Amino acid sequence: MTDGPALLRATGISKSFPGVRALDGVHLDLRPGEVLALVGENGAGKSTLLKLLSGIYQPDAGTMELGGAPMSPTGPRQANELGISVIHQEFHLMPDLTVAQNIFIGREPRRAGLLIRDDELERRATALFERLGIPLDPRQPVSRLSVAGQQMVEIAKALSFDARVLIMDEPTAALTETEVATLFRIVRDFVSPRTGVIYVSHRMEEIKEISDRITVLRDGRYVDTLPTATTATREVIAAMVGRRLETGVRPAPPGPGASDGGSERDSSGHDIVLAVRGLSTRALLKDVSFELRRGEILGFAGLMGAGRTEVARAIIGADRSTGVVEVNGRPVTVRSPADAVRHGIGYLSEDRKRYGLLLDQDVVRNVMLSSLRGMTRGGFVRDADGRRVVEEMVDRLSIRTPSVTQRTKNLSGGNQQKVVLAKWLVRDCDVLIVDEPTRGIDVGAKDEIYTLLTALAAQGKSIIVISSELPEVLRLADRIVVMCEGRVTGTLANADADQHQIMELATRFGADRSLVTTGDPE
């Protein structure tokens, strides 16, 4: 390591929480004018380190310096004033306020110290957007924006401070390729001899493209800092996980004739477990039809807003829709998720924390939630039996938790995802709809989830995988349904699908995607 003058330096940082040593003697140094990628599996301590740098937590031991002077921010506000701006993974926006009001919240220009000058507010926001080249309307309420649009507001907000250090925690998780390109342009414009960027991401291609050096953390410890240009992705991943990853291709699903009878077959003789015909919603979906075969992984690809999640929510009865859903050849009425579960359809949401988990409750309560009704004797819940079932499942899925009575909010993203998966496996659902199964999950756990899903399909479960990451879809799926603007634009067998072809179908209607969500298209 060269000892150049650091813009931001953290030395020997340790931080513990009750029962957990989150960081143990971690180093980080950001040089002026560089983009430093910070990588590590979930639970490696990245988020904790960011929270220390931005003043949300204070370290137990270690020192931090900004431009050579010691710093110890006692809160996010103070970190901002020191010139450290953070874009957090989760949005912190007030949906009912306008874009401009959100960006300048807490420092509104006022007349006589009392009355907010909304015109000035909007002028400043407009100027900011022009500088950054973001097409946003300052007067738009944030609730009207798409997820990508909201991300752009967060980015603009961070850059509206006179920041020297910009910290970005997985800023591209919700962005499409074009928006990522915009973001990278903004990052490159921002970097100057007096500034620097710390960039946290799980996406290796992006890290390759944008960063100068890569700092790797593992299990709360510093592993290494590598120059991006001369380091192979493999080496970075090896440093992160401390072991090599297997790469695999899906084995073929059970072919015609592998059925145990009782269900419909398609023309090529496959068992059809779930058939959807003419599914439409008022807001978006138009005549969506597809079939899911037994033991198959069916990928759903498309751009953000193409309606893939909406298809899932319509099938499970979370949103109102018209059309026919057939399970094992019989039309079923699904008015609520409870109906869907009764028919053996389980849904893993892209938003685990909101739709998947009881964060304050333990692993047992979470896993058993869908199966409690079959777990009672004389009206009383059989807790001991439930616990045994969950412990088996924890072993089978290798869920890493100190015990099954651990609250799920203390688990890493990958293990949280496995808890949700375990819930549906205990309920014995035949059809699993997994929406962005690896969002916010680190490389190692990602691989485990892939292996699990593949194994489940091999055991005869039928799985729909919705994903915005094309490599993920291509790796997992037997067939791929591509959607664009609420319609199915094509169904491809994985063998003859490539990224180019999928993108073409996903942009079939070629409308200019704006950052503002359009309302009812009718």
Added chain:
Amino acid sequence: MTTSSTATAPRRATGLGNRQQLQQLLAFGGLVVIFVFFSVASPYFLDWANVKGILLATAVTGIMALGATLVIATGGIDLSVGTGMTLCSVMTGVFLANLGLPLVVGVLGGLAIGALIGLLNGLNVAYLRLPPFIATLAMMMVAQGLSLVISGTKPIYFSDVPGFGQLAGGELLPGLPNAVLIFFVAAVLAGVTLSKTLTGRYALSIGSNEEATAISGVDVRRWKVVIYVVAGLFTGLAGVVMASRLNSAQPGLGLGYELEAIAAVVIGGTSLRGGKATILGTVIGALIMATLTNGLRIMSIPQEWQKVAVGIVIVLAVYADMLRRGKEA
């Protein structure tokens, strides 16, 4: 950090985790402190007659608070328990004193009215999707109005109903009024309901994350109705006990009881945000409220100041609870 091992901690999955035990220690400690303080401050405080008075004063509010705990566990609130309790008293009076129905029928009728109040609350919350605050505020007013209309604004006396006064006033266990016994039995029932049945489990799940619970295949709307009905049964029970204790149904009573019940729940450590609830805590919370009022009265503190003291205790109790939670996070 350890990897998962199946052999650790064979079974302790009995609803009361470490945290909850700690919380109850906190509330229980508060109760002990208050008790010791008044014992020292007043020679009459520890007199059994006085302690009995405290327990009696706890019983009615306590029973209401048990039901309120279930509703609060879902992240809801029930403002209708006070006047609802009164309506149940009045209806019990109508059944027994006015219509002359048998004792058992009258009592069950009182409970049924409570269940009906809960059913309406539940339907309004679950199917009309009214916020629980609004739905139960409306019910609070409706119940108050109906109590006055039905009784013609006059108390209904049970003097001609043999045995009714003994229901709460008798002493099945020598020295312990039945009202207190009923409260304790009801508390055990509520505790089992909360920690051992689907109703309680789903109440906590809904309070933790309603959307995730729905996606998990739980019919959230139906279970909400069930929870409000169960809470309503406790309201009904409180109404019957109240009527029996006073040997009359007083249509003017009730308003304000709901806030005392909610205060007991909150002092006990149940989170108003839902997802965390403890019946033992609620019992202790109800005892704290009654002990405080009683002790201050014995010390001849004017009633106006008693209210001030109770308010301060609520702030202290909830703040202590937040401090404890802050440490965990």
